[in-house]
Amino acid sequence: MKKAVLLCIMFILLFISLFPMLSMFYTSVIPSGTLTKVVKERYINDFETKYASYLKRKVKGDSISLRNESPSSTTSLAVNGRVELLTDKLDVRVAKYIEFWVKGSGSFSAEIIDAFGGKYAENFTAQPEWKKFTIKQNEIKDIDLRYISKLAFDFEGGKEFLLDDVKLVYRFPTLLNYVNVLKEDMFSRYILNSLIVSVIVVVGNLIFSTMVGYAFARRRFWGKKILFSLVLSTMMIPTQVTIIPVFMLMKQFGWIDTYLALTIPMLVTPFNIFLLKQYVEQLPVELEEAAYVDGASTLQIVFKIIFPLSKPSLAVMGINTFISTWNDLFYPLVVTNSREMRTAQVGLAMYQKLNQIDWPRLMAASSIIGLPVIIMFLIFQKQIISGVTKGAVKG
Amino acid sequence: MGKKRKIKYNFETLLLLSPFLIIFLIFGAFPIIFSFFISFTDYSGLSPKFNLVGLTNYIHAFKDSIFLTALKNTFIFVIGTIPFTTVFALLLALIINSRFLPLKDVFKAGFFLPSVISTVVISTMWMYLYSADGFFNKMVELFGSQPLPTSWLAHVKTALLSIMIMDVWAAVGYYTILFLAGLQSIPEELYEAARIDGAGRKALFSKITMPLLKPTLYFVIAINTIRSFQIFSEVFTMTGGGPMNSTQTIVHYLYIVGFRNFEMGYASAIGYILVFIVLIITLIQGRLLRSEVI
Numbered sequence: 229m230k231k232a233v234l235l236c237i238m239f240i241l242l243f244i245s246l247f248p249m250l251s252m253f254y255t256s257v258i259p260s261g262t263l264t265k266v267v268k269e270r271y272i273n274d275f276e277t278k279y280a281s282y283l284k285r286k287v288k289g290d291s292i293s294l295r296n297e298s299p300s301s302t303t304s305l306a307v308n309g310r311v312e313l314l315t316d317k318l319d320v321r322v323a324k325y326i327e328f329w330v331k332g333s334g335s336f337s338a339e340i341i342d343a344f345g346g347k348y349a350e351n352f353t354a355q356p357e358w359k360k361f362t363i364k365q366n367e368i369k370d371i372d373l374r375y376i377s378k379l380a381f382d383f384e385g386g387k388e389f390l391l392d393d394v395k396l397v398y399r400f401p402t403l404l405n406y407v408n409v410l411k412e413d414m415f416s417r418y419i420l421n422s423l424i425v426s427v428i429v430v431v432g433n434l435i436f437s438t439m440v441g442y443a444f445a446r447r448r449f450w451g452k453k454i455l456f457s458l459v460l461s462t463m464m465i466p467t468q469v470t471i472i473p474v475f476m477l478m479k480q481f482g483w484i485d486t487y488l489a490l491t492i493p494m495l496v497t498p499f500n501i502f503l504l505k506q507y508v509e510q511l512p513v514e515l516e517e518a519a520y521v522d523g524a525s526t527l528q529i530v531f532k533i534i535f536p537l538s539k540p541s542l543a544v545m546g547i548n549t550f551i552s553t554w555n556d557l558f559y560p561l562v563v564t565n566s567r568e569m570r571t572a573q574v575g576l577a578m579y580q581k582l583n584q585i586d587w588p589r590l591m592a593a594s595s596i597i598g599l600p601v602i603i604m605f606l607i608f609q610k611q612i613i614s615g616v617t618k619g620a621v622k623g
Numbered sequence: 624m625g626k627k628r629k630i631k632y633n634f635e636t637l638l639l640l641s642p643f644l645i646i647f648l649i650f651g652a653f654p655i656i657f658s659f660f661i662s663f664t665d666y667s668g669l670s671p672k673f674n675l676v677g678l679t680n681y682i683h684a685f686k687d688s689i690f691l692t693a694l695k696n697t698f699i700f701v702i703g704t705i706p707f708t709t710v711f712a713l714l715l716a717l718i719i720n721s722r723f724l725p726l727k728d729v730f731k732a733g734f735f736l737p738s739v740i741s742t743v744v745i746s747t748m749w750m751y752l753y754s755a756d757g758f759f760n761k762m763v764e765l766f767g768s769q770p771l772p773t774s775w776l777a778h779v780k781t782a783l784l785s786i787m788i789m790d791v792w793a794a795v796g797y798y799t800i801l802f803l804a805g806l807q808s809i810p811e812e813l814y815e816a817a818r819i820d821g822a823g824r825k826a827l828f829s830k831i832t833m834p835l836l837k838p839t840l841y842f843v844i845a846i847n848t849i850r851s852f853q854i855f856s857e858v859f860t861m862t863g864g865g866p867m868n869s870t871q872t873i874v875h876y877l878y879i880v881g882f883r884n885f886e887m888g889y890a891s892a893i894g895y896i897l898v899f900i901v902l903i904i905t906l907i908q909g910r911l912l913r914s915e916v917i
Contacts, residue, residue: 231723238718242733245796249737251758252748263751264761436642443639447632462651466853466901468874469894472661472887473654476668493650496643526635555741557856558874562882573743577860580747587751594747598740605739609732612739616797617804 249598256592257401259322272326272379272394273313275305288312295390299329299358304392310382313394317343318376322404323396325362326379330354332389338363339380346371354389365399405592414567415596418575425490425560425571426553432495433549434542440496441504442534446516456505463498471562478563489563490571494553500545503618507541508534547608548615551601572597662891669885680892690893692868693876700787700872701851707791708798709843715795716802717832731800738797742856749789750776750861776862779869786857786870794850798843805839806832841912845905852901873897 251263261267275294277283283294289311298304305311320326320340330336332354339349340363348368352361365373383389410416443449444456474493475484483489515537516529524532535542560571570578576597583590605612637644662680666673684690719730737745752758753775760770771778775785813831822830855874858864864871864879873893881890 231725234718234721234723235725238724238730241715242730245734245737245792248745248748248752248792249740251752252744255751262754262756263758265756439639440643443636447636447639449633449636449640458652459647462647462655464849465655465898466849466874466894468853468855468877469658469891469898470651470654472668472881472891472894473657474650475882476657476887477649477654493646496646498647498651501643526639530639551739555739555743557741557743557859558878561859562878573741573856576747577743577856580750580860581863587754590747591751594744598744601739601741602736605732605736609735613731613735613800616735616738616800 256595259398270396312380324399328394329392334384336383342371343375343377409593418572422572428491429494429553436496437500437504444505445508459498544611544615658891664888666888668887693871697872712798715799720806734796746860
């Protein structure tokens with residue numbers, strides 16, 4: 229009983245804790261609207277207007293009039309011959325199909341025309357009573373789906389047809405938001421930058437921290453204690469204090485807006501040195517001594533003996549370094565200028581300042597930036613959590 | 624050891640240390656000293672010329688109304704979030720550590736997950752929840768109150784509070800894990816011995832758990848204080864310091880002063896004021912927590 233209540237409470241708390249993330253992922257796959265109001269369809273025209281002038285702006289045809297009957301509401305459009313519905317650069321990629329209702333007897337064709345004059349047509353046969361027709365989006369060929377400027381209906385001559393409820397039915401769930409964000413908003417570039425930077429920084433830390441950690445753990449040298457306490461004390465100094473001279477240095481070196489600026493200062497960090505030193509100190513010294521007697525050089529000892537032995541610690545370090553590099557905003561924000569060199573975090577922070585109305589798209593963008601670390605966390609939970617208890621993931 | 628071998632030995636040590644020494648000297652030690660120096664100049668960052676201006680930047684900071692607002696907001700943020708984060712994290716850790724709870728690993732991982740996600744991503748999803756047609760406004764409407772006409776982040780009264788609520792949510796899991804590690808380091812034998820002596824649950828908690836958890840508690844509060852004083856990404860992403868500087872914080876203002884207004888001398892002074900404040904506060908905390916006051 230007690231167990232069940234406790235479990236219930238914890239699941240509710242867990243849900244609250246994960247709710248913002250779940251709502252982000254959910255919103256990223258809705259075609260339009262928000263969490264509480266998902267828009268699943270969009271009317272191109274339902275002809276529910278009393279104003280002929282309004283109709284004239286949206287609908288072009290030689291012989292058209294409004295009629296008081298409809299499959300869903302009150303009025304529909306009566307057409308003789310051809311009618312064109314202007315759609316003003318409609319993006320139909322997000323649509324599953326285009327739907328419309330027709331009443332009349334005879335055949336007709338529906339045409340989809342893009343802004344560049346491309347045309348796709350399909351033939352239908354209408355019935356004397358109202359019937360729903362659809363054009364599937366994935367069957368539409370040879371036109372630019374992003375910019376549809378009009379829909380045209382060519383009805384068999386001499387007869388009157390009724391047309392109503394022309395609408396787009398959206399695909400739900402859709403991955404289009406992700407496609408848009410990656411293709412049109414340079415997010416693939418931001419992610420590539422972040423990947424390059426994070427991988428270089430991780431590799432640098434793996435190699436250099438082993439070297440330096442080993443030196444601090446095993447070698448005797450002058451000023452070792454002072455140097456090590458200096459290392460520890462710089463851990464306490466926040467980036468914000470050093471950022472201005474670092475920025476000036478980068479400017480002097482001409483490294484602003486390059487991978488050099490984004491990686492070099494991060495290649496070996498005090499915290500990782502500390503981690504490796506602690507680990508190497510508790511390794512048995514006999515193996516090194518044996519290797520030394522066999523004539524191995526210092527570098528061989530470091531990379532052939534210490535490095536493999538430190539694997540558990542290096543794994544924790546590598547994963548946590550990757551995550552903190554991937555997640556960093558302040559430093560890359562300062563040392564990059566151009567869009568091309570932005571990292572994922574900088575890209576997202578800048579992007580959301582411009583795109584606060586299109587929530588599904590913005591949520592797709594933030595999902596893409598969040599997913600790599602979420603996936604890493606799901607795989608490497610143990611290492612990440614043990615890294616936390618040894619120090620800190622977030623700076 | 625022969626002289627030659629000694630030279631070789633020292634040379635190799637230097638070789639091992641060199642990547643660190645070079646990076647540390649150039650990007651670690653030098654900037655710390657140099658930024659202290661330029662905090663006494665009117666260096667702009669645009670032209671290489673500068674004049675020594677003494678303490679002007681430091682004096683200016685305490686006359687600058689935006690800096691004072693930033694200072695006030697940062698203190699409100701720190702004082703308003705840390706107690707909640709600490710208490711929630713401690714409670715969660717105690718529940719997860721309890722013998723009655725199954726699926727411990729699931730909860731551990733689930734609550735920790737928000738801590739690995741970047742602040743920018745977290746801020747973006749919370750901006751969505753806080754927006755005019757977002758989740759929080761819908762909840763307010765559901766309970767019969769008048770929702771805010773715009774985003775919660777666009778109001779002087781609610782903006783900072785909104786960021787604080789988000790921060791508590793985002794930080795709790797991380798400190799839960801730290802508390803859990805602290806709890807698990809308390810030897811089980813202590814509890815057993817106390818139980819044999821007839822100690823009740825309350826006594827176990829106040830006489831064993833709390834005293835032995837004190838170092839963890841101190842560590843949690845100290846790193847949370849240091850981290851909270853440096854709040855930047857949330858503000859940069861969500862509000863840019865607005866509306867009307869109601870969410871301006873020290874580090875965000877440092878960024879604006881240094882990289883938007885190009886007053887790098889002044890920005891460096893702000894950086895050192897921050898270090899000084901954090902140093903003093905962590906020292907006071909250390910004293911308080913080590914004494915028997917709490």
